[in-house]
Amino acid sequence: MSILKNFSLEGKIAFVTGASYGIGFGIAKAYAEAGATIVFNDINEELVDKGIKTYEAEGIKAFGYVCDVTDEEKVNETVENIEKEIGIIDILVNNAGIIKRIPMLEMKAEDFRKVIDVDLNAPFIVSKAVIPGMIKKGHGKIINICSMMSELGRETVSAYAAAKGGLKMLTKNIASEYGKYNIQCNGLGPGYIATPQTEPLRTEGNPFNSFIIAKTPAARWGTPEDLTGPAIFLASDASDFVNGHVLYVDGGILAYIGKQPE
Numbered sequence: 001m002s003i004l005k006n007f008s009l010e011g012k013i014a015f016v017t018g019a020s021y022g023i024g025f026g027i028a029k030a031y032a033e034a035g036a037t038i039v040f041n042d043i044n045e046e047l048v049d050k051g052i053k054t055y056e057a058e059g060i061k062a063f064g065y066v067c068d069v070t071d072e073e074k075v076n077e078t079v080e081n082i083e084k085e086i087g088i089i090d091i092l093v094n095n096a097g098i099i100k101r102i103p104m105l106e107m108k109a110e111d112f113r114k115v116i117d118v119d120l121n122a123p124f125i126v127s128k129a130v131i132p133g134m135i136k137k138g139h140g141k142i143i144n145i146c147s148m149m150s151e152l153g154r155e156t157v158s159a160y161a162a163a164k165g166g167l168k169m170l171t172k173n174i175a176s177e178y179g180k181y182n183i184q185c186n187g188l189g190p191g192y193i194a195t196p197q198t199e200p201l202r203t204e205g206n207p208f209n210s211f212i213i214a215k216t217p218a219a220r221w222g223t224p225e226d227l228t229g230p231a232i233f234l235a236s237d238a239s240d241f242v243n244g245h246v247l248y249v250d251g252g253i254l255a256y257i258g259k260q261p262e
């Protein structure tokens with residue numbers, strides 16, 4: 001029993017960005033089950049209220065804040081309010097993210113910047129706001145949601161791959177700079193997961209759908225629930241000497257060279 005206590009999140013405050021639905025919601029729900037108080041954000045009041053109701057339907061009292069993670073001033077104000085109203089954050093999950101699937105030669109620099117802004121600059125901005133509280137508290141866990149595109153490229157996702165590759169290195173750098181304060185910063189790298197973000201890829205008859213299933217040794221798309229055990233591990237005392245690591249939860253994609261031709 002005592003070893004299982006290392007995996008408990010009892011008494012911890014977890015801030016999961018962009019967690020009204022999808023992977024963020026799945027992780028936050030599991031954190032609540034493991035004992036944590038859940039804080040999340042979304043970009044407007046209506047979406048936050050909707051998110052709160054979704055948590056309520058699962059029997060979870062979550063605290064929602066209106067905040068665009070790319071707006072540094074708003075992020076600083078939100079983290080200050082969370083610390084005042086709920087307490088110092090123990091666990092930060094930089095989950096909010098977007099993708100734009102556009103061939104590089106057709107992509108406007110403005111679109112490229114937008115993806116970098118949400119997927120890379122925002123984890124920097126939010127971590128920067130949260131780390132001082134963690135230093136004061138004497139511990140902290142930061143989990144950056146990376147991707148297969150932290151390691152691999154493919155057609156149309158140049159901005160996303162650049163951002164997620166950068167996020168892997170931001171993870172290692174935060175670990176390097178703040179490990180001495182008992183802060184662990186790790187990445188969680190999902191494979192291809194069934195969420196609204198990947199919905200356009202999973203439509204009936206879309207060859208990308210069967211391509212992903214063939215490329216995944218587990219032979220299926222992942223679900224947000226597949227990520228919850230690893231996400232709890234990285235947020236809990238059980239991972240206190242794991243720092244700067246990216247834990248890929250991909251059904252084996254990165255291990256696999258691909259199916260040999262028939």
Ligand code: NAP
Pocket residue numbers: 017018019020021022023024041042043047067068069070094095096097098118145146147148189190191192193194195196197198
């Ligand atoms: P999703 O279903 O599209 O959800 C993304 C969330 O991010 C939404 O709640 C969205 O809020 C929020 N968000 C976007 N921009 C924001 C901003 N500027 N400020 C605040 N919140 C913002 O995506 P997902 O599939 O759950 O992905 C979650 C994370 O995992 C992302 O970082 C994604 O890149 C990563 N990931 C996904 C997969 C996959 O296969 N699905 C695999 C690897 C990594 P709104 O309500 O405003 O839309």
Ligand code: GCO
Pocket residue numbers: 099101146147148149154157160189190191192193197198201
């Ligand atoms: C794509 C996908 C992704 C995944 C994910 C893989 O178009 O290739 O949307 O990049 O969502 O990040 O790990």
